[in-house]
Amino acid sequence: METLEQIKTRAEAAVPGAKLAVVANGSAGNPDSLRVDSASAVAVARFLRDDSRLRLDYASNVTGVDWLEKRVSEVVLVKKVVDEVEQEFEQTVERVEPGYMEVVYHLYSMELQQGPVVLRLRTGNRTDDVRVPSLTPVYRGAELQEREVYDLYGIVFEGHPDLRRLLMWPEFLDHPMRRDYVEPDDYEYEPTPHGEVLTKAKGHFPR
Amino acid sequence: MWGQGIIKGLRVTARNFFGSYFHKSRLVTVEYPEQKRPTPENNRNFPFLVYDGDDPEKGLRCVACKICEKECPPQCIYIVPEKDERGRPRKHPHLFDIDISVCMSCQICVEVCPFDAIKMDQEYELSRSNRFEGLLLHKRDLAKPNAYYRQIHPTEASLVDAELEQARQQQAAKEKPAAGATAGPGQPPQ
Amino acid sequence: MVDFVHPNRSNLETENRRYRFQKAEREDSEGQGVLEISMGPQHPSTHGVFRMDVALDGETVVRLKPVFGYLHRNHEKIAEKTTYLSSMPYTDRLDYFCSMTNNWAYALAVEKLAGLTVPERAEYLRVILGELTRLQNHACLMGFLLQDLGAMGTPLMYAFREREKILDLFESLSGSRMMCNYMRFGGCRVDLPAGWLDQVRQVTGGFGPFLDEFEQLLTTNEILMARLQGVGVLPRELAIHASITGPVLRASGVNYDIRKVDHYGIYDRFEFRVPLGDHGDCYDRFMMRLLEMRESLRILEAAMRDLPEGPILDPKVKIRNFKPKPGEAYGRIEAPKGELGFYLISDGSANPYRYRIRPPSLINLTVLEDLCLGHKLADVVIILGSIDIVLGEVDR
Numbered sequence: 001m002e003t004l005e006q007i008k009t010r011a012e013a014a015v016p017g018a019k020l021a022v023v024a025n026g027s028a029g030n031p032d033s034l035r036v037d038s039a040s041a042v043a044v045a046r047f048l049r050d051d052s053r054l055r056l057d058y059a060s061n062v063t064g065v066d067w068l069e070k071r072v073s074e075v076v077l078v079k080k081v082v083d084e085v086e087q088e089f090e091q092t093v094e095r096v097e098p099g100y101m102e103v104v105y106h107l108y109s110m111e112l113q114q115g116p117v118v119l120r121l122r123t124g125n126r127t128d129d130v131r132v133p134s135l136t137p138v139y140r141g142a143e144l145q146e147r148e149v150y151d152l153y154g155i156v157f158e159g160h161p162d163l164r165r166l167l168m169w170p171e172f173l174d175h176p177m178r179r180d181y182v183e184p185d186d187y188e189y190e191p192t193p194h195g196e197v198l199t200k201a202k203g204h205f206p207r
Numbered sequence: 208m209w210g211q212g213i214i215k216g217l218r219v220t221a222r223n224f225f226g227s228y229f230h231k232s233r234l235v236t237v238e239y240p241e242q243k244r245p246t247p248e249n250n251r252n253f254p255f256l257v258y259d260g261d262d263p264e265k266g267l268r269c270v271a272c273k274i275c276e277k278e279c280p281p282q283c284i285y286i287v288p289e290k291d292e293r294g295r296p297r298k299h300p301h302l303f304d305i306d307i308s309v310c311m312s313c314q315i316c317v318e319v320c321p322f323d324a325i326k327m328d329q330e331y332e333l334s335r336s337n338r339f340e341g342l343l344l345h346k347r348d349l350a351k352p353n354a355y356y357r358q359i360h361p362t363e364a365s366l367v368d369a370e371l372e373q374a375r376q377q378q379a380a381k382e383k384p385a386a387g388a389t390a391g392p393g394q395p396p397q
Numbered sequence: 398m399v400d401f402v403h404p405n406r407s408n409l410e411t412e413n414r415r416y417r418f419q420k421a422e423r424e425d426s427e428g429q430g431v432l433e434i435s436m437g438p439q440h441p442s443t444h445g446v447f448r449m450d451v452a453l454d455g456e457t458v459v460r461l462k463p464v465f466g467y468l469h470r471n472h473e474k475i476a477e478k479t480t481y482l483s484s485m486p487y488t489d490r491l492d493y494f495c496s497m498t499n500n501w502a503y504a505l506a507v508e509k510l511a512g513l514t515v516p517e518r519a520e521y522l523r524v525i526l527g528e529l530t531r532l533q534n535h536a537c538l539m540g541f542l543l544q545d546l547g548a549m550g551t552p553l554m555y556a557f558r559e560r561e562k563i564l565d566l567f568e569s570l571s572g573s574r575m576m577c578n579y580m581r582f583g584g585c586r587v588d589l590p591a592g593w594l595d596q597v598r599q600v601t602g603g604f605g606p607f608l609d610e611f612e613q614l615l616t617t618n619e620i621l622m623a624r625l626q627g628v629g630v631l632p633r634e635l636a637i638h639a640s641i642t643g644p645v646l647r648a649s650g651v652n653y654d655i656r657k658v659d660h661y662g663i664y665d666r667f668e669f670r671v672p673l674g675d676h677g678d679c680y681d682r683f684m685m686r687l688l689e690m691r692e693s694l695r696i697l698e699a700a701m702r703d704l705p706e707g708p709i710l711d712p713k714v715k716i717r718n719f720k721p722k723p724g725e726a727y728g729r730i731e732a733p734k735g736e737l738g739f740y741l742i743s744d745g746s747a748n749p750y751r752y753r754i755r756p757p758s759l760i761n762l763t764v765l766e767d768l769c770l771g772h773k774l775a776d777v778v779i780i781l782g783s784i785d786i787v788l789g790e791v792d793r
Contacts, residue, residue: 025725026723026724026743027509027511027721027722027726030725058653061727061755063740063751104740110651110653113658144759144763145759148759166466167469169466176474177474210619212617213619213620215613215618216618218613219610219613219614232603235561246568247565247569249568249570249572250572278482279483280479280484312573313576315483318586318716362590
C-alpha cells in the first residue's frame with residue numbers, strides 16, 4: 001500500500017481545500033495517522049473509499065479520545081535591558097495548550113485487503129465547539145459507534161441519521177468517558193474500601 | 208420422500224437416547240450433591256494464605272508487603288501490618304481480609320507474591336447467610352497449612368517447596384562463613 | 398458504492414431525545430394502528446439483556462429498534478484507572494463464552510504497542526486455545542439457534558455435552574472454565590500440565606463424529622430448511638458498507654478472514670480454507686459455522702503435531718510496573734464472532750490513556766433492522782440468533 005504522505009498528496013489534489021496533516025505515532029511499527037479538518041472530512045472519506053488504488057471500504061473502528069488541556073511550562077530566553085546593557089535572561093513561561101476531543105477512524109480495505117489508514121477528526125474545544133461531521137453516509141458501520149461516542153464523550157455528529165444515546169439511558173445528562181467526569185455521590189457499603197473509594201466511604205459511613 | 212430429513216434426525220435422537228443405556232459417554236448427568244465431579248489439579252477458586260509448620264500465626268509466610276493488595280484488580284484485599292512497641296511495622300499482617308463477594312479469582316495476587324504466601328484454594332461450597340460479614344474472610348479463615356496446599360495442588364506445591372528449600376540452603380551457606388569469622392580468630396574458616 | 402441514506406426517516410435533530418414514530422407509520426396495511434411490542438430485556442431468546450422495540454403490522458415487522466446498555470459496566474473507564482495487567486481479567490468477561498480469544502486480542506494489542514515478541518511455543522499454544530474456543534463457541538451458538546427454532550433443548554444439550562469437554566480442558570490448563578485469564582503480554586501464563594495434549598486429542602477425535610451427527614440431525618431437516626432459507630438475506634454491498642465481520646460477512650460471499658489478511662500469530666503455517674456462502678441468509682450463516690468448525694479441527698491437528706519445546710513467556714517482560722512508551726496501537730484478531738480489536742493509547746504511565754474495544758457483536762447489530770423488515774416476529778428471533786451476539790461484548 002502507498003505511504004501516508006502519498007495518500008495525503010493525492011487526497012489534497014482530489015479534494016481542493018482539504019487541510020491534511022500527518023500525526024506521528026510514538027511507538028514504532030504502528031501506523032501514523034492523518035488528521036483531516038472538519039469541513040472536508042466527508043469528501044476525503046469518500047475519496048478514500050472510492051479511489052481505485054485504495055478502496056478503503058471498511059471502517060473498522062471509531063473511537064473518541066479526550067485530551068485535557070495541558071499546562072506547559074517552558075524555559076524561554078528573554079532579552080531585557082538592565083543597566084543599559086542588553087542581556088539575556090531565562091524565564092519560565094506558562095502556556096496552556098487548549099484541550100480538544102478527537103474522533104479516530106481505522107479504515108481498511110476488504111476488496112484489496114490492505115492495511116489500515118487512521119483518520120483523525122478534531123473538535124474545536126471540549127466545551128461548546130464539539131460539532132464534527134459524521135461519516136455515516138460514507139461508512140454505515142460507523143452509525144452505532146458514532147452514537148456511542150456521542151453518548152460517552154458528547155461529540156455531536158452532524159449528518160448522523162439517528163443520534164441518540166446508546167449505552168446510557170436517555171434521561172442521563174453527563175458524558176461518562178470524559179477525563180473530568182465526576183461520578184454521582186451514591187455509595188453502596190462494601191467491607192474493604194481502598195483509596196478514593198475509602199474517602200467516599202468515610203463521607204457516608206463515618207467510622 | 209418429504210419428511211425424510213426429519214426421520215433421519217429422529218434416528219439420531221433415538222441413538223442418543225437408547226445409547227445412553229449402554230455407552231457411558233452419552234450419559235453425562237452428575238447427581239450433585241450426592242455425586243461430585245473430581246476437579247482437576249489446576250482448578251482455582253478463591254485465595255488462601257499458606258503457613259509452614261503447625262502455628263498459623265508464627266509460621267505464616269506473609270510479610271504484609273502489600274504487593275497483592277496493590278495489584279488486585281477489583282481491590283478486594285485489605286492488609287494492615289502489625290506494629291511493634293515503637294510503632295514500626297513488623298513483617299507480619301495484623302489484619303488480612305479478602306472480600307470474596309468482590310474477588311474474581313483472577314489469580315494475579317498469586318502471580319505477584321514474592322514470598323509464595325498466598326495461593327489459590329479450590330473450595331466452592333461457600334454459601335453464607337450474610338452478604339457483608341459472612342463473605343469477608345479474615346486471616347484466621349484464610350490461613351491453611353502447607354500440607355493442605357500439597358494436597359490440593361501437588362505439582363505446584365512440590366515446586367514451591369523445592370524453591371524455598373533451595374533459598375534456605377543458600378541463606379545458610381551465606382551465613383556459615385560469616386558465623387565462622389565472628390566466632391573469633393584462631394578458628395579455621397569453614 | 399452509493400452513500401447510505403437511512404430508509405424511513407428524515408433527519409432528526411441531533412439532540413438527546415427519544416425517537417418518535419412518525420404519523421405515516423402509525424397506520425398499517427388495513428388502516429389500523431401498528432402494534433408496538435417491546436421484546437424486553439428479560440426474554441429467553443434474546444441472548445442476554447437485550448431489548449428490541451418492534452412495530453408490527455399484524456405479524457410482519459415494520460420497524461425494529463434495538464436498545465442496549467443494560468449490561469454496561471464501563472470497562473473502558475475502569476481500564477484507564479488500573480494497570481495494563483489488571484485489565485486482563487476484565488477482558489475475560491467481555492465475550493464471556495470466548496475468554497481465551499479476548500485475552501489474545503488484548504495481549505496482541507499490548508505487544509504491538511510495546512514491541513514485544515512472543516516465543517514459538519506460546520504462539521502455538523495460543524493457536525490451539527484459540528481454535529478450541531472457536532469450536533466451543535460455534536457449538537454453543539448452533540445449540541442456541543436450534544433452541545430458538547423450537548427444538549426444545551435436545552440439540553442444545555448435545556452441543557453442550559461437547560462444549561463441556563472443551564471447558565474441562567480449559568480448567569485443567571488455566572484453572573477456570575470460562576474466565577481463564579491465561580494470556581500474558583509476551584506469551585502465556587503457565588505451561589501445559591502432563592497429559593493435556595492427549596486429552597485434547599481425545600476431545601478433537603470425538604468432535605468429528607459429533608459434527609457428523611449434528612449434520613445428520615439438521616442439515617436435511619425440512620423444518621429447518623423452511624425456516625432458515627431465504628430468511629434475513631444480507632446483500633454483499635450492505636455487509637461491507639455496514640462493517641460486518643466474521644461468519645456473518647463470509648456468509649454473504651465476502652472473502653475476508655483476518656487470520657488470512659493480517660497474518661497475525663503463526664496462522665500462515667497452517668493450511669485451512671475459508672468457507673464462503675452464496676445467499677447470505679440464515680441457513681448460510683448457520684452452515685458457515687459448521688464448516689468453520691471442521692476447518693478448526695484441521696488447524697488443531699496440525700498445531701498439536703508441530704508444537705515445539707521452549708519458553709512460553711518473553712523473559713524481558715515485567716509483570717509489575719509495566720510501562721510501555723507513549724504511542725498508540727490497534728490490534729485485532731478473528732474472534733469467533735467477528736473482528737475483535739483493541740485500540741490502546743499510552744502516555745508512558747502504568748495505566749493506558751485510552752483503551753477501546755471494537756466489539757464485533759455491537760457492529761454486527763447495525764443491520765438487524767434491515768434484515769428483519771418484512772419478516773414475521775418469529776423470524777426476528779432466528780435472525781438475532783444467527784448474527785450471534787453476546788451482550789457482554791455489546792455493552793462492555
